[in-house]
Amino acid sequence: MEPLVRHRGKVARLNRVNVDTDQIIPKQFLKRVERSGFGQFLFYDWRFRPDGSINPEFELNQPQYSGASILVAGANFGCGSSREHAPWALLDYGFRIIIAPSFADIFYNNCFKNGILPIVLSQAEVDDLMEKALAPGYELEVDVERQTVTDGHGWVSTFSVDEFRRNMLLKGLDEIGLTLQYEAAIAEYERKRESLQPVL
Secondary structure, three states, X not given: OOOOOEEEEEEEEEOOOOOXXXXXXXXXXXXOOOOOOOHHHOOHXXXXXXXXXXXXOOHHHOHHHOOOOEEXXXXXXOEOOOXXXXXXXXXXXXXXXXXXXXXXXXXXXXXXXXXXXXXXXXXXXXXXXXXXXXXXXXXEEEEOOOOEEEOOOOOEEEOOOOHHHHHHHHHOOOHHHHHHXXXXXXXXXXXXXXXXOOOO
16 A cells, blocks of 8 residues: 555545445445446446446546545445455546445545545534535645644644554555565464474
């Protein structure tokens, strides 16, 4: 994973509550075994009409949100089934930061495992960002070390992430990457292990 230390990006708004993982990435697209390639199917049933054409009414299809890497969403984002494909699709589409008043627990945990930072802010702060994101090109800067969100025009907020997860993001590590930091010690243990086994 790429380290996430400081990120500045365009903000897209998804002013909907209880957005579930079935809407984030519909079930018919879960056939891939690799983590990449899911972005094209993100919010598929909302982004596209039944005939496959673009739905211009859907928020993310509006030109002002093209290239957005920060998503501001409503409460209980990521509810529903526990599929890890949901953060895969969001990341592949280009989102590194998701801001909402609350997240479903499993989705929240899966975001960190895949290099996405889910930020919990108050409902009032999220409502404020929803309004600001109506302006084309609105951007935020997220500082993971300082745990701050700013827009460069006086809007400032702070968020909280536990130290372990924050360090994993800062170093660009998932659990496998964390384990591989001890690869030499693991290899040395395995080398010695046979001599420690009882003789049969």
